[in-house]
Each structure stands twice: as structure tokens, then as C-alpha cells.
Amino acid sequence: MNRQSFRSPLARALGLGSAKRGSRHWLAERVTAIALVPLTVWFVASIIARAGSDYTAFVSWLSTPFASVGMILLLIALFHHTALGLQVVIEDYVHSGARFAAVIAIQLCCYGLAVVGVIAILHIAFGG
Amino acid sequence: MDAKPPPLGKKAPRPRPLSPNIQIYRPQLTSVLSIANRATGVLLSLAAIGLVIWISAAAAGPEPYAVIQRALVSWAGQVVLFGVTFSFFLHLCGGIRHLVWDTVHGFELRSIYISGWSVVAASAVLTATAWAAGLFVAGSR
Structure with missing residues (x-):
């Protein structure tokens, strides 16, 4: 674990232990x-x-402005919440050097999936 | 936390007292619901992937959507969907319980058990209601 190297000496000194x-x-x-x-x-x-x-029927519902806005908001909140939650789970159980990689992977996957979902909604909403 | 081996010495130090770990601790409503909230959270993360696949299939056209729909109405698909529904309501109710705790309310032991059993009961009732309503709507088409 050499995560300390990501922070400058000043940042380490100013933090007084807490990030x-x-x-x-x-x-x-x-x-x-x-x-x-x-x-x-x-x-x-x-x-x-x-x-x-x-x-x-499903697509015509999904392409209404109310439904597409609702679904996009849902996807953003859902994957933000998922990324935050899974990060805590990893931080609790993974103590090796894989922790940092796992947290990064979780965040990339979550925000990637959110973008895929949002684009799919927009594709349906604006006449795919 | 990984326990460090004791320093080498002539006399072996007496083993330090350890807090009871999860395998030997009697399950209680409080601990079971705490673990369940986390477990359902992880399960719902997988369901969220399914949600994106489902929406993407709808965006891709009627044929890909039909493939997903067939999987969802299959016996196995319905069992998974039922499990996801119950997980969703348990995580929702458990989450609301946590939000109430965040306002520094309901920490008395009695309140904790009342809210805990309420979460279990509400999740069961909401899951049953959701499926009854879904089956009724699907059947009346």
C-alpha cells in the first residue's frame, strides 16, 4: 500500500489525520x-x-417527457448511491492492495452503467 | 483488521480478549437487519445492472426486448424478480429507518425493536401487495 504517495506532503500535514x-x-x-x-x-x-x-405500450410510456425525466433522475441517483454503498462494502472487507483498484472499478462501472442507461432512455425518448 | 503476531519474548503473552465475532454471535433482529440491509444493497446493485440491460434492450428494438421479456416471465426469471422485489422493499424500509436514526430519533432499545419488526412486516406486505397488483394488472389485459 503506497497510497500516501498520491498526496503531497503539504496535504498530509494539513489534514491532521483526517482526509x-x-x-x-x-x-x-x-x-x-x-x-x-x-x-x-x-x-x-x-x-x-x-x-x-x-x-x-412500454416504449410509448417511456418516451413521455415525465417518464424519461423520471427514469434519468432515477438512474443518476441509483448509480451514485450504488457506487457510494459498494465503496463502503469494499473498504470494510478488502484490506489488500486490491482495495484501491476495486473502488476505482466500482466507480467506473457504476458511472458507465448510468451513462448507458441515460443514453438508452434518450434514444427511446427522441425517436430511436 | 489483521491481528499482528505477538512480539518474540521468553514468555508467551496471554492471549488478548477478543470481541465475539460474527460466527459465534447469536443472531438478533438488530444484527440480522443490519446485515440484510447491506446484502440487499449488494443484490440490488446487480439488479441495477439488469435494469440497464432491460432499458438498453428496449432502446435496441422489439426483438432484443422480447428476449429479455421472455427471460423475465420464465419460472426462474419470476423467482429472481420476486427476490429483487423483496430486497428492494427491505432496503427501502431499512433505509428509511436509517434516515430516521440520522435525525437522532428511535435509539431506545424498545424503539429499535419496534422499528425493526415494522421493517420486516412492511417489506413482506409491500412485496405481497406489489405482486398481487402486478398479477392482477397482467391478468386483466
């Missing part, structure tokens, strides 16, 4: 959680209301 980023992570996890309460409940209710419907 000063924990509260930001904690808060972001709560903010995304609060956003996800209405978004996920709306999503599940919308899917239930369209249970057994065909492709055309």
Missing part, C-alpha cells in the same frame, strides 16, 4: 437515498401498472 472527505460521502449517500425513495416507488408503481403490456 476530511468522510462527511461528504456520508451526506451524498443520504441525499441520494432521499431522492431514491420517491423515484423508486414511482418506478415500481409504473412497472406494476404496465405489467403484461407489450413493447409498443
Whole structure:
């Protein structure tokens, strides 16, 4: 583990032990959680209301401005929350040098998946 | 934390007392729900990948969407979807419980057990309601 080398000597001295980023992570996890309460409940209710419907009905619902905006907001909050949550899980259980790589991999995967999902919604919304 | 071997000396030091670890600790509602919140979070991360695949299939056209839809309505797909639904409601209710705790409320032992069992009951009821509603809507088409 030579993660210290990523920080300058000044940054290490000024921090006095704390990286000063924990509260930001904690808060972001709560903010995304609060956003996800209405978004996920709306999503599940919308899917239930369209249970057994065909492709055309599903896509025409998804291409309405309300549904596409809701889905994009859902994907952003969902994958931000997922990245923050999985990072904590990794930090709790992975103690080897693989930890840093695993956290980076989680973040790249989450934000990559969010972008794929958002582009798919936009593709449906703007006449794919 | 990895335990460091004791320093070499003439006399072997008495083993330090250890906190009970998860394998020998009697499961309690509090610990089980704590672990369940994390486990469902990890499971829902996998479901989130499925969500992106599903939306991407819809964007790709009717044929790719039909492939995903067939997998979802299969026996195995329905079992997975049911598990994801229950995980979602457990994580949602458990998450709301955590948000209440963040406001420094409900930390008395009695409150913790009341909210804990409420989370279990609400998740079960919401899962059953969601599936009953979904099956009713699908059946009435």
C-alpha cells in the first residue's frame, strides 16, 4: 500500500489525520437515498401498472417527457448511491492492495452503467 | 483488521480478549437487519445492472426486448424478480429507518425493536401487495 504517495506532503500535514472527505460521502449517500425513495416507488408503481403490456405500450410510456425525466433522475441517483454503498462494502472487507483498484472499478462501472442507461432512455425518448 | 503476531519474548503473552465475532454471535433482529440491509444493497446493485440491460434492450428494438421479456416471465426469471422485489422493499424500509436514526430519533432499545419488526412486516406486505397488483394488472389485459 503506497497510497500516501498520491498526496503531497503539504496535504498530509494539513489534514491532521483526517482526509476530511468522510462527511461528504456520508451526506451524498443520504441525499441520494432521499431522492431514491420517491423515484423508486414511482418506478415500481409504473412497472406494476404496465405489467403484461407489450413493447409498443412500454416504449410509448417511456418516451413521455415525465417518464424519461423520471427514469434519468432515477438512474443518476441509483448509480451514485450504488457506487457510494459498494465503496463502503469494499473498504470494510478488502484490506489488500486490491482495495484501491476495486473502488476505482466500482466507480467506473457504476458511472458507465448510468451513462448507458441515460443514453438508452434518450434514444427511446427522441425517436430511436 | 489483521491481528499482528505477538512480539518474540521468553514468555508467551496471554492471549488478548477478543470481541465475539460474527460466527459465534447469536443472531438478533438488530444484527440480522443490519446485515440484510447491506446484502440487499449488494443484490440490488446487480439488479441495477439488469435494469440497464432491460432499458438498453428496449432502446435496441422489439426483438432484443422480447428476449429479455421472455427471460423475465420464465419460472426462474419470476423467482429472481420476486427476490429483487423483496430486497428492494427491505432496503427501502431499512433505509428509511436509517434516515430516521440520522435525525437522532428511535435509539431506545424498545424503539429499535419496534422499528425493526415494522421493517420486516412492511417489506413482506409491500412485496405481497406489489405482486398481487402486478398479477392482477397482467391478468386483466
